[in-house]
Amino acid sequence: MNYVLDSSKAHHKYFEELCYIPHPPFQEKALSEYVIAFAKERGLWHYTDSLYNVVVKKPATPGYENAAPVMLQAHMDMVCEKTPEKVFHFETDPLQLQVRDGWVMATDTTLGADDGYGVAYMLAILDADDIPHPALECFFSVQEEVGIGGPRGMDYSQLSARRYINLDGVQEGSTNVSTANVIGGDFKRPIVMQENSKPCYTVHICGLSAGHASLNIVKDQANAVKLAARILFAIGKEAKVHLASIQGGTIRNGIAEECDATFACEASEEHIRDIVAAVFAAAREEHELTDPHMDIRLQPAPTAPLVMDDLSSSEAIHLLHVLPSGSHMTNKRAINPTMSLASRNMGNVSSADGVLTVGYMFRCNIKSQLWDLFDQTCLLASRFGAYYDREYVYAGYTADTEHSEMLKLWQKVYRDFTGKELYLKYTHGGSDIGSINDGMGGIDAIVVSPDIKFVHRPTEAMDLASFDRTFEYVKAILAQLK
Amino acid sequence: MNYVLDSSKAHHKYFEELCYIPHPPFQEKALSEYVIAFAKERGLWHYTDSLYNVVVKKPATPGYENAAPVMLQAHMDMVCEKTPEKVFHFETDPLQLQVRDGWVMATDTTLGADDGYGVAYMLAILDADDIPHPALECFFSVQEEVGIGGPRGMDYSQLSARRYINLDGVQEGSTNVSTANVIGGDFKRPIVMQENSKPCYTVHICGLSAGHASLNIVKDQANAVKLAARILFAIGKEAKVHLASIQGGTIRNGIAEECDATFACEASEEHIRDIVAAVFAAAREEHELTDPHMDIRLQPAPTAPLVMDDLSSSEAIHLLHVLPSGSHMTNKRAINPTMSLASRNMGNVSSADGVLTVGYMFRCNIKSQLWDLFDQTCLLASRFGAYYDREYVYAGYTADTEHSEMLKLWQKVYRDFTGKELYLKYTHGGSDIGSINDGMGGIDAIVVSPDIKFVHRPTEAMDLASFDRTFEYVKAILAQLK
Numbered sequence: 001m002n003y004v005l006d007s008s009k010a011h012h013k014y015f016e017e018l019c020y021i022p023h024p025p026f027q028e029k030a031l032s033e034y035v036i037a038f039a040k041e042r043g044l045w046h047y048t049d050s051l052y053n054v055v056v057k058k059p060a061t062p063g064y065e066n067a068a069p070v071m072l073q074a075h076m077d078m079v080c081e082k083t084p085e086k087v088f089h090f091e092t093d094p095l096q097l098q099v100r101d102g103w104v105m106a107t108d109t110t111l112g113a114d115d116g117y118g119v120a121y122m123l124a125i126l127d128a129d130d131i132p133h134p135a136l137e138c139f140f141s142v143q144e145e146v147g148i149g150g151p152r153g154m155d156y157s158q159l160s161a162r163r164y165i166n167l168d169g170v171q172e173g174s175t176n177v178s179t180a181n182v183i184g185g186d187f188k189r190p191i192v193m194q195e196n197s198k199p200c201y202t203v204h205i206c207g208l209s210a211g212h213a214s215l216n217i218v219k220d221q222a223n224a225v226k227l228a229a230r231i232l233f234a235i236g237k238e239a240k241v242h243l244a245s246i247q248g249g250t251i252r253n254g255i256a257e258e259c260d261a262t263f264a265c266e267a268s269e270e271h272i273r274d275i276v277a278a279v280f281a282a283a284r285e286e287h288e289l290t291d292p293h294m295d296i297r298l299q300p301a302p303t304a305p306l307v308m309d310d311l312s313s314s315e316a317i318h319l320l321h322v323l324p325s326g327s328h329m330t331n332k333r334a335i336n337p338t339m340s341l342a343s344r345n346m347g348n349v350s351s352a353d354g355v356l357t358v359g360y361m362f363r364c365n366i367k368s369q370l371w372d373l374f375d376q377t378c379l380l381a382s383r384f385g386a387y388y389d390r391e392y393v394y395a396g397y398t399a400d401t402e403h404s405e406m407l408k409l410w411q412k413v414y415r416d417f418t419g420k421e422l423y424l425k426y427t428h429g430g431s432d433i434g435s436i437n438d439g440m441g442g443i444d445a446i447v448v449s450p451d452i453k454f455v456h457r458p459t460e461a462m463d464l465a466s467f468d469r470t471f472e473y474v475k476a477i478l479a480q481l482k
Numbered sequence: 483m484n485y486v487l488d489s490s491k492a493h494h495k496y497f498e499e500l501c502y503i504p505h506p507p508f509q510e511k512a513l514s515e516y517v518i519a520f521a522k523e524r525g526l527w528h529y530t531d532s533l534y535n536v537v538v539k540k541p542a543t544p545g546y547e548n549a550a551p552v553m554l555q556a557h558m559d560m561v562c563e564k565t566p567e568k569v570f571h572f573e574t575d576p577l578q579l580q581v582r583d584g585w586v587m588a589t590d591t592t593l594g595a596d597d598g599y600g601v602a603y604m605l606a607i608l609d610a611d612d613i614p615h616p617a618l619e620c621f622f623s624v625q626e627e628v629g630i631g632g633p634r635g636m637d638y639s640q641l642s643a644r645r646y647i648n649l650d651g652v653q654e655g656s657t658n659v660s661t662a663n664v665i666g667g668d669f670k671r672p673i674v675m676q677e678n679s680k681p682c683y684t685v686h687i688c689g690l691s692a693g694h695a696s697l698n699i700v701k702d703q704a705n706a707v708k709l710a711a712r713i714l715f716a717i718g719k720e721a722k723v724h725l726a727s728i729q730g731g732t733i734r735n736g737i738a739e740e741c742d743a744t745f746a747c748e749a750s751e752e753h754i755r756d757i758v759a760a761v762f763a764a765a766r767e768e769h770e771l772t773d774p775h776m777d778i779r780l781q782p783a784p785t786a787p788l789v790m791d792d793l794s795s796s797e798a799i800h801l802l803h804v805l806p807s808g809s810h811m812t813n814k815r816a817i818n819p820t821m822s823l824a825s826r827n828m829g830n831v832s833s834a835d836g837v838l839t840v841g842y843m844f845r846c847n848i849k850s851q852l853w854d855l856f857d858q859t860c861l862l863a864s865r866f867g868a869y870y871d872r873e874y875v876y877a878g879y880t881a882d883t884e885h886s887e888m889l890k891l892w893q894k895v896y897r898d899f900t901g902k903e904l905y906l907k908y909t910h911g912g913s914d915i916g917s918i919n920d921g922m923g924g925i926d927a928i929v930v931s932p933d934i935k936f937v938h939r940p941t942e943a944m945d946l947a948s949f950d951r952t953f954e955y956v957k958a959i960l961a962q963l964k
Contacts, residue, residue, distance in 0.1 A: 219814075220811035282848075282851070286848050286850065286851045289814045318861055321857070324806070326810070327811070329702035329808065332772070333771070341702075366768050369768045372712060372764070375715065376804050379800055383865035383866070
């Protein structure tokens with residue numbers, strides 16, 4: 001095989017090899033088999049489950065026999081995004097690696113350095129005979145990118161470590177000291193349709209800045225579904241509105257970028273246009289800093305044969321209008337950059353098969369506050385006939401920054417190598433750490449990662465020099481875990 | 483009369499004189515009569531109304547006859563706060579002025595430099611024969627501190643200026659470019675009482691940081707009424723709760739600092755204590771940075787003979803639990819200090835005479851967004867049987883920073899005097915400017931003020947050197963308003 005990276009370095013070699021094994025979420029089987037084959041060849045203890053989580057254990061090296069074991073963990077799945085032009089099948093095609101200015105990337109697709117770097121580090125360490133370490137429990141997890149599925153489905157009796165190096169970050173010289181608790185699911189409201197002969201219109205909202213809610217919710221951007229609800233509510237104040245359909249947003253995790261709502265209404269087209277224009281003008285002013293490309297258009301639509309009945313339509317509109325979507329409060333501990341502490345996001349909406357479905361996520365870095373917000377929101381929604389269909393809950397993690405031995409060690413190692421202070425990061429995103437911490441009944445965790453940019457985008461790239469330096473940090477941490 | 487200030491300066495003399503005329507909100511009559519007598523003595527045009535708003539006009543000085551008129555405006559009422567020990571009657575007692583380190587203050591009471599300085603400037607200018615200016619329309623307004631009452635009740639046909647110097651700020655070298663639109667009133671929900679023989683408890687919440695909502699709402703502090711609702715809701719999940727009474731917060735404008743809720747419940751005292759302790763522990767963690775002195779206590783109470791019936795009690799609790807109170811979004815234009823753009827505040831709550839009353843304010847620097855938030859919140863509350871009893875609405879002001887001639891002039895004057903740039907201030911507070919702007923059908927406004935510290939508190943003080951400098955700025959602005 002001709003390597004693009006420097007295959008004389010084990011972590012480069014393994015990173016490149018895994019890039020050639022397709023590994024989207026839910027399709028980690030091939031990569032898990034690769035890891036198991038790797039373990040078998042080396043006679044290492046290994047475990048796998050029906051989700052394709054894999055654990056490989058390696059005994060302590062000489063001198064470390066009495067040290068407590070340490071867990072290393074990275075997830076095998078990757079986000080699959082490509083440029084619109086690119087013809088690429090993530091399920092079957094190997095990534096096309098290239099190196100530019102010291103950064104490795106995959107041509108016109110995500111690279112999956114998130115979290116391939118961590119998988120590569122674990123394989124390199126398991127393979128080595130010259131890296132000193134205590135007993136290792138290497139956890140190759142699955143489905144991180146789609147709701148922390150692997151760690152939530154794991155049988156933790158397979159693991160025993162009380163200390164843990166998470167290899168799933170994006171910034172060299174940083175560690176997460178706070179990640180969010182997350183609840184994901186849908187608000188659902190039954191809808192009843194009736195026959196229609198009134199004229200119909202479609203309001204189309206697009207051009208919003210959108211992006212991932214964990215990062216962008218704090219920016220108070222416009223949400224296309226909320227805007228649609230505001231417009232429908234405004235029209236509904238003046239004339240009867242019968243929703244025919246509403247469709248907006250894509251992923252539940254994202255701020256809704258677009259929304260189409262088709263409705264029947266007997267008010268004059270001119271009157272409806274005036275109302276839409278007024279809301280558009282207001283929303284444009286309100287969001288001029290965050291959503292300069294906002295566009296809202298009203299178009300006559302073919303008469304829909306079926307529309308929601310009076311009650312279903314007004315309740316659907318009211319529900320969407322009243323359900324909060326945005327940052328609830330900011331994290332006062334994290335000041336640079338500003339982060340949300342608690343937030344709710346209406347990611348998408350659809351109406352079909354007699355149900356209005358609203359993809360909705362709750363995030364909060366403090367667990368009690370998450371459930372308080374959840375209670376309030378579900379109580380509110382219940383008054384509009386909607387219940388929450390919870391799909392998953394995953395735990396956040398809050399480091400005990402005063403007492404964490406792992407954190408102290410990582411701070412020391414980073415200082416020794418660079419003379420700089422480790423950056424303690426508060427995020428509003430979820431990660432595997434919280435679920436693993438929960439599963440293990442509490443574990444002392446740190447995050448060690450190289451610099452990766454444009455994560456989750458087709459331009460994703462990893463700094464190879466940082467990839468090398470960070471491997472040295474990991475080795476130094478392991479060496480000091482006596 | 484022996485003056486404490488330097489009575490050789492007219493603005494000092496008038497400031498001191500008005501301090502000796504009591505002028506709480508709604509009791510501006512005496513001061514208005516003083517102003518009218520002043521105008522009569524000098525043969526100046528004057529006007530007053532049933533609220534005791536006063537307008538005094540003075541013709542242009544020579545050379546300014548062709549210049550458009552300018553409005554000066556300050557409010558005559560003052561916030562009345564004193565130290566707990568101080569024996570003082572704001573309705574009848576003259577303030578006790580003293581000067582310390584160049585700052586004038588009133589012994590153990592508010593000083594009312596907010597907004598006495600502005601009244602004094604107007605009187606000094608009206609009195610002078612050596613200050614050049616265009617035709618002046620001096621508006622001495624009332625009831626600013628209690629909802630902008632004067633400007634909202636004004637007959638604007640008495641005024642004609644299209645440019646306006648507001649003399650109601652607290653910071654030298656700054657002007658407001660954005661103030662909030664505000665809606666004040668109460669959510670009201672009917673309650674039905676029934677006889678009771680079950681054991682009762684009082685939960686007492688106190689020690690919160692509280693403060694004025696326009697400043698503090700952005701800090702995401704705890705709110706005592708919301709905490710009470712959270713506790714009652716948590717108990718209500720486990721056992722039937724019948725509220726006997728709830729009382730919390732003081733002013734509608736303030737974040738509720740304390741709350742007492744008395745309720746009947748058949749669960750064991752121990753069980754109730756556990757629930758209260760759990761919410762307390764959670765809330766303390768959530769608010770450790772903002773409310774370190776939070777305290778929550780549960781005490782057995784005498785059996786209340788009457789408590790709310792099933793529906794009233796649960797709906798009251800649900801309403802308080804679901805009604806949002808906090809910053810809705812921050813003002814991205816104002817970054818230092820961070821300000822809210824839109825917020826809702828639950829200032830107080832009481833239950834009496836068959837009604838639960840929740841003092842509730844909406845603030846937003848963008849008018850359309852205020853009404854959007856208002857619509858959503860009223861719709862939500864209606865589902866818990868509550869309607870909003872609106873007491874007042876007052877308008878915000880947004881300067882046209884690109885085109886305002888007044889702003890350009892004030893920037894130039896400040897630069898000429900100090901070599902520094904004028905600070906453009908975004909506030910989440912209301913002020914007279916918005917209502918006057920509305921009343922005048924649009925007016926080009928600036929704010930000119932000296933440094934005043936501890937506004938609205940018994941330690942309020944005004945920097946006399948700043949008071950002098952700022953008078954020079956005002957005169958320079960007038961001189962250039964050709």
